[in-house]
Amino acid sequence: MNDLILVGKHNDVKAEIIDDGQNARGVEKRVLIGLKEGAPNYIMRHFKIKAGGFTPNHAHPWEHEVYILKGNGILKTSEGEKLIKGGDYVFVPPNESHQFCAEGGAIEFICVIPKHGQ
């Protein structure tokens, strides 16, 4: 029987690589706490973007709640570029365009989405 309370290491979760060489580059995504783990309402993911990499520049009807774990980078938005670094939190409301870009070294962050945003 599995433990009811799950403790895991993010490095032990298999990464999905997001990199089409154009819209996204050098992104590793790990679903830490998702539907498979029994998440009732929202999904916790871990992202690592290597230096020079970026997520897609897009918008969608659900929010992101983000905490930057390490590194620094730029968040491109409709309001311009915002600097982000370890220890920052980021709230992207629904329908706001956003793109996370690593600068210098890799950047790592936690990003939580509603389960209907899968």
Add this chain to the structure above:
Amino acid sequence: MNDLILVGKHNDVKAEIIDDGQNARGVEKRVLIGLKEGAPNYIMRHFKIKAGGFTPNHAHPWEHEVYILKGNGILKTSEGEKLIKGGDYVFVPPNESHQFCAEGGAIEFICVIPKHGQ
């Protein structure tokens, strides 16, 4: 006008001290992304527990999705004690008892709850 996309530093958020000397000790709680910031579905909080401190041992009908930022400690559960350290994620399903305890040094973590769990 406030920016639509919010970027903040967790250290700039005022802490609520949770410490009655008995059920909880040495806990700083910061609501990073909450109702005030427009969170539609779930709330991101930052916790820091000083060495030897602990959160209340309790259970409630909502889940926790947690990411340990730094430090190490013990999570007390109905299944026994689980070691936790920086880089770990923790899923506490609804109604499972839990208590986060710092060991050695301080421990810091992100904890996400549904907005109806306020």
